[in-house]
Amino acid sequence: MNLKELAHHLNLSQTTVSRALNGYPEVKKTTRLRVEAAAREFNYTPNARAKGLATGRSMSIGHVIPTSAKREMVNPVFGDFITGASEAYVQAGYDLVLTLVEDGKEERLYRNIRDKGNVDGIIVHSPRMQDSRIALLSDLGLPFVVHGRASDITADYSWVDMNSRRAFSRATAFLIELGHRRIALVNGLEFMDFAFRRRDGYLSALAAQAITPDPALMRAGEMTELLGHQSARDMLDLADPPTAFLTSSMVTAIGVRRAIQEAGLEMGRDVSVITHDDELSYLKNGQDVPLFTATRSSVRAAGRRAADMLLQMIADKDCGPLHSLLEAELILGNSTGPAPAADIKTPYRQERT
Amino acid sequence: MNLKELAHHLNLSQTTVSRALNGYPEVKKTTRLRVEAAAREFNYTPNARAKGLATGRSMSIGHVIPTSAKREMVNPVFGDFITGASEAYVQAGYDLVLTLVEDGKEERLYRNIRDKGNVDGIIVHSPRMQDSRIALLSDLGLPFVVHGRASDITADYSWVDMNSRRAFSRATAFLIELGHRRIALVNGLEFMDFAFRRRDGYLSALAAQAITPDPALMRAGEMTELLGHQSARDMLDLADPPTAFLTSSMVTAIGVRRAIQEAGLEMGRDVSVITHDDELSYLKNGQDVPLFTATRSSVRAAGRRAADMLLQMIADKDCGPLHSLLEAELILGNSTGPAPAADIKTPYRQERT
DNA sequence: GACTCATCTCAAAGCGCTTTGGACATTTGC
């Protein structure tokens, strides 16, 4: 059933039916009700392509996620982010179109996306520190929101991000307060902006207590279980091993825990661990008492926020770049405790904020 | 730059330009080259909505994934599946549109999707044992491929699935061969078809050796780390605890491992574990020697396969329902070993296939 | 009764593309 048929059936013009359905005022109330009833009865749904062609809007949002042939990992965070964003899209009647793109082929792709015209806006995932996509998209004139930021970019653009620096600096300060001095960082790939910020937070907290960072205690890589395991195993083997670990993801933390156990140590007593917890739906951090002490920020909420922002920008072209900085909570779990006796030095008491 | 402008610029009609670009034969070679050069020069990309309207095809595929307000978990397998499917779509010039739908609202949604006309086909995720979506989609006349099967549906439809029953029956048989008799199953939700099949495989292997299944050793739930942990903890507490676990996902297996360690036991020596490994990109099962003995089947490959099938069905309406059954490998890792001495009974030797 | 307003409705243009049904020129077949 299309508009023409529906109109004919109702003995009305397409114009009137269209207006009735789209809430225009110049339609008599009784007519409108009659039209709506018929539309329901015949299960009429306007053809999206035709509607899009006529209105110039596609009612869908593009999510572009980068992949690379080498590190061919799909960020596990993605599913939850999408779930959050979807809530907003469903409410607003938007669709979500997903595009995976190999590193490097991005310029052509974004241009294509714009010219094809099948999305009204874009969500950019996984920004690097300097990310050419941002300038490109600004040029293209397609509304976009970045999930994360790009530290090296000075131009203004819209983003939603977690305060990674603050979260990791708080976590580090907390470990220091517990008496830890040898604190290891198992980070994500540090050309990714979020990972860079996390390290920055970690270093700043060390510096605040005049602790010299030890390169041997810093590792970065794809945030897999293996990375956590290997890093922790190697570090625990050092002559002067760490008494605490800070990791960038739950999966990595699980690897760290494995290495700790294999070393015959107990997490939370012999070695402390703090991880970042994205609140992924399939990786809950314990139930009553969290398994891991963690900096926690829901990536699903971030997705929701980003989508809301983008929709707002589409509705109001001039609302200018929007920003949203989400603060992570520091939640206490069973994986942290005072530094083992041998290592305890009275820490400078520090106000936690 | 649109077709009209491009045509005008070239002093040609839209017809000719369109034909030149779409490879129709009735265009002189030199004209075609001239057109192609200009298209490249001006970065011409046809508008997808207009093209879709004219051709009646949208050049995109819908992925519909069910969520429920209650168990609001996004299947972590999803990211990898999509990655596989994307490979096919990119090659064929298709887009992927993603829709999350709450349980129950599906009928209306699928009908809408068809009438909106913004996808040419659908991939159905996470089928239940009896799944109304399949009959519905058949009625709607929209090509679709199911990732998984629905045991209670007799009608023919297209699917890609892993041979869950065989995989779990082999895994169970292998454990029996190692001397295990008390074998626990920590499964996914059993109204999900794949989980049902896995239990079926498990039970059949037990039955083949005349081992009576013990309800106390069977658990099902969302495949989280917590499920694995709680199930294993409870079971290891039994008077007659299991000596081996079969779990439906890596994440769950990690929870089982945790419980084993907390019980002061060693995985692979005191207690054996076999898990199913979807080869998720962020959850590699060890490196040289796998951490877990596992039934392994790449969900990414399944995605690729499903997408290829769907594209074929779209290209050739009459190619009829297609099926693809993927066999899982049984790979040996460090998590299995002979049943502890006390429990060893000489097993009937069984041919593994 | 002639006038203006509202109110309601419609025909038709247009969104950017494909595709049908020729038109015209050039070859080919006999």
Next chain:
DNA sequence: GCAAATGTCCAAAGCGCTTTGAGATGAGTC
């Protein structure tokens, strides 16, 4: 040499919708 076939191009219709500009209709005003 002429009809038929072929090669190359175009004008125009149509995909299903929205939206413009204007035409009816009836109520209110002088």
